[in-house]
Amino acid sequence: MKVSLFITCLADSMFPEVGESVVRILHRLGCKIDFPEAQTCCGQPAYNSGYLRETRDVALTLLDAFEESEYVVTPSGSCAGMIRHAYPDLFAHDPVLSSRVVRLAEKTFEFSQFLVDVLGVTDLGAELHARVTYHPSCHAMRLTGVQEQPEILLKHVKGLVYTELPNKMECCGFGGTFSVKMGDISAAMVTDKVNQVVQTQADILTGTDMGCLMNIQGRLRREGHAIEVMHLAQLLAKGMKL
Amino acid sequence: MSAERSTIKERAKEALKDDYLRGAVKSTTDRLRTNKLASQEALGNWEWWRERGRQIRAHVVANLDYYLSQLAENVRQNGGHIYFCETGHEAVKQVIEIAKRVKARSVVKSKSMVSEELHLNHALEQEGIEAVETDLGEYIIQLAKEGPSHIIAPSIHKNRHQVAELFAETDGKEFIPSDTQTLTAFARAKLREKFMTGEIGVTGCNFAIAETGSVCLFTNEGNGRMVTSLPKVHIAIMGMERILPTVEDLEVMMNLLPRAGTGQKLTSYVSIITGPRKSGEVDGPEEFHLLVVDNGRSEILEDEDFRQVLHCIRCGACLNVCPVYRQIGGHAYGWVYPGPIGAVITPLLNERNDQYQDLPYASSLCAACYEACPVKIPLHDLLVKLRARNVEKGRTSRWEKLSFRMYRHAFRSPKRYRVAIRLASRLQKPFLRHGFIQAQLPILNGWTGARDLRGFSGESFRDRWKTLQNVLEKDKG
Ligand code: SF4
Numbered sequence: 001m002k003v004s005l006f007i008t009c010l011a012d013s014m015f016p017e018v019g020e021s022v023v024r025i026l027h028r029l030g031c032k033i034d035f036p037e038a039q040t041c042c043g044q045p046a047y048n049s050g051y052l053r054e055t056r057d058v059a060l061t062l063l064d065a066f067e068e069s070e071y072v073v074t075p076s077g078s079c080a081g082m083i084r085h086a087y088p089d090l091f092a093h094d095p096v097l098s099s100r101v102v103r104l105a106e107k108t109f110e111f112s113q114f115l116v117d118v119l120g121v122t123d124l125g126a127e128l129h130a131r132v133t134y135h136p137s138c139h140a141m142r143l144t145g146v147q148e149q150p151e152i153l154l155k156h157v158k159g160l161v162y163t164e165l166p167n168k169m170e171c172c173g174f175g176g177t178f179s180v181k182m183g184d185i186s187a188a189m190v191t192d193k194v195n196q197v198v199q200t201q202a203d204i205l206t207g208t209d210m211g212c213l214m215n216i217q218g219r220l221r222r223e224g225h226a227i228e229v230m231h232l233a234q235l236l237a238k239g240m241k242l
Numbered sequence: 243m244s245a246e247r248s249t250i251k252e253r254a255k256e257a258l259k260d261d262y263l264r265g266a267v268k269s270t271t272d273r274l275r276t277n278k279l280a281s282q283e284a285l286g287n288w289e290w291w292r293e294r295g296r297q298i299r300a301h302v303v304a305n306l307d308y309y310l311s312q313l314a315e316n317v318r319q320n321g322g323h324i325y326f327c328e329t330g331h332e333a334v335k336q337v338i339e340i341a342k343r344v345k346a347r348s349v350v351k352s353k354s355m356v357s358e359e360l361h362l363n364h365a366l367e368q369e370g371i372e373a374v375e376t377d378l379g380e381y382i383i384q385l386a387k388e389g390p391s392h393i394i395a396p397s398i399h400k401n402r403h404q405v406a407e408l409f410a411e412t413d414g415k416e417f418i419p420s421d422t423q424t425l426t427a428f429a430r431a432k433l434r435e436k437f438m439t440g441e442i443g444v445t446g447c448n449f450a451i452a453e454t455g456s457v458c459l460f461t462n463e464g465n466g467r468m469v470t471s472l473p474k475v476h477i478a479i480m481g482m483e484r485i486l487p488t489v490e491d492l493e494v495m496m497n498l499l500p501r502a503g504t505g506q507k508l509t510s511y512v513s514i515i516t517g518p519r520k521s522g523e524v525d526g527p528e529e530f531h532l533l534v535v536d537n538g539r540s541e542i543l544e545d546e547d548f549r550q551v552l553h554c555i556r557c558g559a560c561l562n563v564c565p566v567y568r569q570i571g572g573h574a575y576g577w578v579y580p581g582p583i584g585a586v587i588t589p590l591l592n593e594r595n596d597q598y599q600d601l602p603y604a605s606s607l608c609a610a611c612y613e614a615c616p617v618k619i620p621l622h623d624l625l626v627k628l629r630a631r632n633v634e635k636g637r638t639s640r641w642e643k644l645s646f647r648m649y650r651h652a653f654r655s656p657k658r659y660r661v662a663i664r665l666a667s668r669l670q671k672p673f674l675r676h677g678f679i680q681a682q683l684p685i686l687n688g689w690t691g692a693r694d695l696r697g698f699s700g701e702s703f704r705d706r707w708k709t710l711q712n713v714l715e716k717d718k719g
Pocket of ligand 1: 502
């Protein structure tokens with residue numbers, strides 16, 4: 001199967017190891033991988049702030065970059081959600097772009113969703129002896145349809161003790177520019193989230209979105225907790241010794 | 243801090259310092275949403291009900307003119323009076339006119355969000371007419387001289403001890419025990435007197451039913467029934483969109499509204515009132531008046547982008563799941579309607595008032611509100627649309643505009659993007675410790691005030707890609 005990677009600007013510039021794990025796993029599963037270098041960002045920062053014209057301009061880079069792709073896979077539920085949920089609306093006024101956008105939306109998947117729903121893989125043969133908890137990101141859950149896929153993958157990792165995060169459905173307070181613009185409210189939200197993560201006594205916190213994980217990790221560090229934070233792809237790759 | 247002129251950010255900051263408030267709001271909303279999930283599960287097929295609810299509301303709002311005139315005709319036929327009030331001011335004038343005509347000295351009220359919107363109590367008091375809220379929660383906040391902080395649980399921000407203190411103070415007593423029984427007994431005794439003497443009963447209206455000309459009230463305390471039957475005049479006030487075509491549609495809403503709001507199968511009382519007392523009937527008011535309030539709604543109706551907010555049935559479910567509301571409570575939203583629905587509807591109803599245009603930023607856009615809404619209003623999308631409207635109307639700061647112009651310039655070209663992240667990763671070097679920025683940075687202090695900031699990686703994914711490809715090639719071979 002041919003898979004094009006959409007690495008997202010955040011993972012590209014701050015967490016390249018996440019992209020690398022995605023590549024190694026997909027490669028192990030026999031996918032033929034390409035990385036269209038013409039990609040930059042899905043446009044979310046501008047979109048969430050209401051700068052729609054700027055969003056469209058940036059979104060066009062993605063549209064061009066993935067024109068020929070068969071599948072687009074991204075390690076971010078929120079960027080996948082942007083493409084699947086917001087793009088159709090953003091380009092609704094333009095019939096040509098609009099049909100290109102719908103095609104892109106239909107072939108774009110969040111990483112765990114792609115593994116479970118498209119490839120039909122649930123057991124990667126990974127083994128990791130650790131206590132793990134998982135934060136389901138809002139956009140992954142509510143805009144992209146990432147529901148039980150990450151937990152299915154985790155529960156198949158040998159030796160892994162899965163502990164459910166209390167109140168897991170509640171937002172961590174990231175929200176892109178929200179975390180800077182409404183810093184106090186966001187801080188209160190992430191503080192609650194960190195308390196819950198700590199309660200699970202997990203060694204590792206995982207998720208499918210580096211935005212949220214970066215937010216929670218930033219607070220965990222500020223409070224001095226030693227809990228490791230890693231993207232689901234990193235965790236699985238580690239368990240697969242890739 | 244006065245709600246006028248301050249920003250949502252400032253009001254939120256104040257609220258965040260109030261541990262009592264945050265504790266009370268969190269524990270009550272926790273309870274409400276757990277109940278909601280259980281009761282929607284028990285109903286079964288929740289998504290089907292939700293979709294029906296959405297369709298009914300969309301149909302009404304799209305044909306509002308028709309249903310309003312049908313309603314008016316049937317209200318009149320039942321012997322009631324109906325008034326269409328374009329502004330809040332007109333509605334208030336109408337109430338006062340009726341009150342003066344019947345020489346009312348006191349008005350008993352059962353919860354109405356619209357009357358809060360009109361500041362009706364204040365206006366009545368200025369005319370020397372006493373207005374008493376008879377809903378326990380509303381009564382509490384009236385004594386405290388506050389506005390509601392939740393759509394269906396107006397005093398959600400107060401715990402029992404605070405209520406006991408408030409009651410004691412009102413009664414000139416040192417102390418009242420704070421158990422629920424004592425507190426409700428206190429309120430009941432006080433309010434009974436008021437029911438007996440009130441000449442006018444003012445209520446809200448959960449739904450008006452066009453085909454029968456009735457108004458329908460969902461209540462839990464029985465006070466609604468007293469208010470609509472004891473005084474000789476009943477005035478119901480409704481936002482002009484709160485209408486349903488038929489009694490069958492009401493059945494759908496009866497399944498959705500209480501479940502979504504409190505997790506009840508049905509509220510303790512559902513009153514359907516059709517006109518004043520008929521000849522031969524023993525109970526009921528002699529006069530029935532229905533005020534249909536526009537107050538900015540027809541402008542929303544004309545705006546395709548935002549029409550959907552008029553689908554709202556004011557159940558409060560979006561508040562209960564909103565992580566922002568749960569941290570800051572309702573008063574921080576600065577106007578009558580709090581939470582996600584407030585963040586959408588307040589700027590729209592106060593379109594010409596710049597003071598409320600920052601409310602749409604009080605959301606992380608997590609979409610929990612949409613998921614909870616029994617009539618599927620996409621509140622998270624509407625919040626983005628409101629932000630876009632602010633950009634369009636030039637309400638955003640120069641600094642913000644410039645940032646997004648720069649973002650667009652850099653991110654629309656893969657080449658410039660690459661240069662930009664390289665530059666950023668070089669510029670951050672002096673601030674970096676073990677890959678994180680711990681210092682407070684002026685522009686980013688919203689973030690760095692409470693958390694460390696991950697720095698840019700020295701080597702981006704695209705830098706690694708070539709080597710990675712070679713490794714994969716070898717692995718294959
Ligand atoms: S927006 Fe939806 S959830 Fe919120 S109060 Fe209105 S109907 Fe209820």
